[in-house]
Amino acid sequence: MSREILRKCVLTLKEPGLCSRLFPLKGRITGDTRIPMRLSRYFMPILRDDPKEAEIVSHKLMLRAGMVRQEAAGNYSWLPMGFRVLKKIEQIVREEQDRAGALEVLMPTIQPAELWKKSGRYDAYGKEMLRIKDRHDREMLYGPTNEEMITDIFRQGVQSYKDLPRNLYHIQWKFRDEVRPRFGVMRGREFLMKDAYTFDVSREAGQHAYNKMFVSYLRTFARMGLKAVPMRAETGPIGGSDSHEFLVLADTGESGVFFDGDFHAMDWNKVEVDYDDVNAVAKLVESFTSKYAATDEKHDAAEFERRVPAPKRMTGRGIEVGHIFFFGTKYSEPLGCEVQGADGKKVAVQSGSYGIGVSRLVGGIIEASHDDAGIIWPEAVAPFQVGLINLKVGDAASDEACLKIYKALQAKGVDVLFDDKEGGAGGKFAAMDLIGLPWQVIIGPRGLKDGIAEVKNRKTGARENVALDQVVGRFTA
């Protein structure tokens, strides 16, 4: 299509039918975001050597696989491969929040200082808060969290106890000016976080809201292939009465952890419950909280020894990927967040806040799932499901067989990254192992003589010869 026609189409409202004539919408537009990709057209600057600024394995691998690029300390650009993973993780978080009855909103990154002065945290937050002045010299800040703002939003929209309970969340970039950012996206200054806020009329209802989030977190992390152990946590500067951290076990974790070996036997994937069934939810939470699990901050050696038999005393390290708090009225009172009760009297709402470090999870998953060759993506968060390797670009039979499978996978909606670049086999294998797609389909003249492709599982390393016409079926069954 010529530029001229395009411009006409865009600019000329006099011809309303032109656009649809030029761009007939025939069934293909479904909202499906799956995009097949040829490596020859992709942007994936992979590195052979570890960049020297990276210390831990996830940081090294993310840089080597071309997922991110550092712009400043704790501040990253997300390149196509990394961004796909980030989006997949974000979507799982979103789906599980929605399922638990939370409502998605989106608050701005920049907030006015007044709200924070009202809660008393403007001064308390200290230098971690990035403070900005606008052109009118008004004090603003780049939000490190959103309790103040969400409470204000809620207050303005809800007056009656009949409007409770409510749970509002958003997934938004935060900025905390950490003294020492490190470990890549695991401890950045700018980071993507899901934060949810619950509002309830009574202590009991608030507890149920907390429990629902607790369960949704178990499900969220399980879907990403992670076992995140809930541990009783300090409420820290944010304050509140009840709090749990969710930690992914990984040798490189920042916190030392002590926990009951029974957690290893528990099946996170079986976390299934009716969120409206208060007792069932409480019981499920109880089954996780009744076992000993604590970070080094909260660890009580005597209690550990009393409650856990010696062979089951597990110690290790963990990465905090989620943190939930029940506040009671700690924030609602100073901020005047009240509703009118059935008796006509105002009552401060019971609130809680619930965070998941979405961008941190990208690093956390790599920490928990990699080997010497590179990343091993769990299927649910993999940037592509299948890496299709043409071992001999230019060979007519190889080119044809690859293209056929590529298009067939594409037609079936399987995320596929097609390595159609020229190059030796070794480099292709190394690159594909590095970026860690769950499955590799390897096609070259040797196998084609017998009409077969090789299907390799990245995690187990298992290879299998599969007849060419069976390959696509392997990923669509």
Add this chain to the structure above:
RNA sequence: CGGAGUGUAGCGCAGUCUGGUAGCGCACCUGCUUCGGGAGCAGGGGGUCGGAGGUUCGAAUCCUCUCACUCCGACCA
């Protein structure tokens, strides 16, 4: 914020002590030969040596200031 260190090509590094006009590996480009676990040969492109000031005939190298980044500690999704 205390302590330690590093800035030289896209990435990893040498050269700095002892000043003389910038080099190696990988990556990239061209050609030929290769081609199932990071190939070979030949040719080629790319760096105002983090920045500013100073010393000197001459500075990546010496001096002063500055900026950035990394690591260890105290703090955090």
